[in-house]
Structures are given as structure tokens and as C-alpha cells.
Amino acid sequence: MYSEGRTSAEVSDAVRAELLRRYGGTYIDLDAITLQPLPNTTNWLGRIDSKLVTAAVSRFDPGNPLLQSVADNIPSSFNPQGCCSIGPNLFTHILHQSCPKNVTTPSSADPDQAEHCNGVTIFPRSYFYPIHYGYEEDQLQSIFREGEGLGRAFLSNTHAFSLHLFHSLSHQGRVSPAGDSVLSEVAQRNCPSVFQIVKSKDLWL
Structure with missing residues (x-):
């Protein structure tokens, strides 16, 4: 079912969602370096760019409805041929479906403004991804x-x-x-x- 090059990322996306749903807590990808103490509230994640929201750095209470929706939708959303189907793509889709006026795709919010959906805060890209993953020299x-x-x-x-x-x-x-x-x-x-x-x-x- 898995593309060999994507297996670790897909498993990580699924395990992250289930661990946060079941136990709550703070999750940080291993390739992220913290620069200062993280926001001290709960139930937040961040935009990775104007089109995608990700839980790669996030904090949730156990049983949060967003995480429950993500876990419920993993089987039907998984696409072994593409990237991020049960990670950023799924989080973004559920948030947009739940709050289409607040969480637009692409985002219509100010680049430094947080978005909110059913008690979940979506922090802007500058909070956790200040240098973008694009291939331009300045990224x-x-x-x-x-x-x-x-x-x-x-x-x-x-x-x-x-x-x-x-x-x-x-x-x-x-x-x-x-x-x-x-x-x-x-x-x-x-x-x-x-x-x-x-x-x-x-x-x-």
C-alpha cells in the first residue's frame, strides 16, 4: 500500500494524529528546532503555507474533535500515490469544511493573523515555519x-x-x-x- 519513499512520513502522519487524539499533549517533528517556549495554550497548530495547515508542531487536549475527525477520515483519505494525504491535506480539508469562512484555502487571513475554528487556533506560517520549504534561493x-x-x-x-x-x-x-x-x-x-x-x-x- 505504501510508496517506499513515503512510508515513514505517512506512518508518522497517522501515528501523530492518533497519539494526539488519544493522549493529547505537544507534538514537534524531529526536524524542528524550538527558538522560544511554545504558546502556552492548547488546541493549536499552524499553517505551513497559505494553502496548507499542519500538525507538525501542535498541542491538543485529548479527545479533541478535530483529531477525532482526522482519525476517522484516515482510511478513506489515504492516497498512497501522493504526498500528505493524511497529514496536512487532511487537516486542511477538515478545518476548511468545518469553518469555510474562517479557514479558507488559500488563506485570506493576514500573514501574521491567527485563524480560529471550533476552539482550535491556526497560527500563521511565521510562528513555526519562518523559512519556507520552497526552492528559491531566499527560501x-x-x-x-x-x-x-x-x-x-x-x-x-x-x-x-x-x-x-x-x-x-x-x-x-x-x-x-x-x-x-x-x-x-x-x-x-x-x-x-x-x-x-x-x-x-x-x-x-
């Missing part, structure tokens, strides 16, 4: 660029709660811990123990 690849002071500039200008590395797209990128890239600066400030180990062993991030 995802800017995480790795060095010699331009981008790391310090990013940290001094962002109000984001996390930075997503989109591992499936960026896993071949690497930077020196001695550099000034976004990844190096973020890791040094927010993952100091790991950063010092990497630096002391003369490894790459």
Missing part, C-alpha cells in the same frame, strides 16, 4: 548559506517559536559550526550541548 537553502550574516539577521528579526528544517528536502545540506549560517547560529543558541560536541569534534552540522 529553504538560505538556512545553509554562509558568509552573509544571515544567521544573526534571522535571529534578530524573527518572532518564530520554531524553525523547521524539512529534512526530506534539506538532509544533504551541511554547514560549519564556525560559520554564520542560520542553522549554525540557531543551533549554537538553542542546542548548545549538541553544538559544542559537534564543534569539538570538528564535525559538520
Whole structure:
């Protein structure tokens, strides 16, 4: 049933929804680096772009109706030929169907404005995905660029709660811990123990 290259992502999407539905709590993808304490409310997730909402960084009370709807719809929504059918696509579809005036696709909200649907807050992209996953030079690849002071500039200008590395797209990128890239600066400030180990062993991030 699974595409070999997508199996881990599809299983992760399904398990994430079920764990949050059953137990509640905070979920953060392993390729996300937190930049400051997450919002202290519950029942929220975020936009990954103007068209999609994702639970890759999220917090819910157990038994939340949105998570129940997602879990109920996984069997009929799963598409093994495409990306994200039971992840962002399903969350976005259910939220849009439930609140078509509040959660539009694409979003009609201000880029820095949260949306609300049946007690669930959808935070804007800038909260958790301040650097987009697109392929333009000023998007995802800017995480790795060095010699331009981008790391310090990013940290001094962002109000984001996390930075997503989109591992499936960026896993071949690497930077020196001695550099000034976004990844190096973020890791040094927010993952100091790991950063010092990497630096002391003369490894790459």
C-alpha cells in the first residue's frame, strides 16, 4: 500500500494524529528546532503555507474533535500515490469544511493573523515555519548559506517559536559550526550541548 519513499512520513502522519487524539499533549517533528517556549495554550497548530495547515508542531487536549475527525477520515483519505494525504491535506480539508469562512484555502487571513475554528487556533506560517520549504534561493537553502550574516539577521528579526528544517528536502545540506549560517547560529543558541560536541569534534552540522 505504501510508496517506499513515503512510508515513514505517512506512518508518522497517522501515528501523530492518533497519539494526539488519544493522549493529547505537544507534538514537534524531529526536524524542528524550538527558538522560544511554545504558546502556552492548547488546541493549536499552524499553517505551513497559505494553502496548507499542519500538525507538525501542535498541542491538543485529548479527545479533541478535530483529531477525532482526522482519525476517522484516515482510511478513506489515504492516497498512497501522493504526498500528505493524511497529514496536512487532511487537516486542511477538515478545518476548511468545518469553518469555510474562517479557514479558507488559500488563506485570506493576514500573514501574521491567527485563524480560529471550533476552539482550535491556526497560527500563521511565521510562528513555526519562518523559512519556507520552497526552492528559491531566499527560501529553504538560505538556512545553509554562509558568509552573509544571515544567521544573526534571522535571529534578530524573527518572532518564530520554531524553525523547521524539512529534512526530506534539506538532509544533504551541511554547514560549519564556525560559520554564520542560520542553522549554525540557531543551533549554537538553542542546542548548545549538541553544538559544542559537534564543534569539538570538528564535525559538520
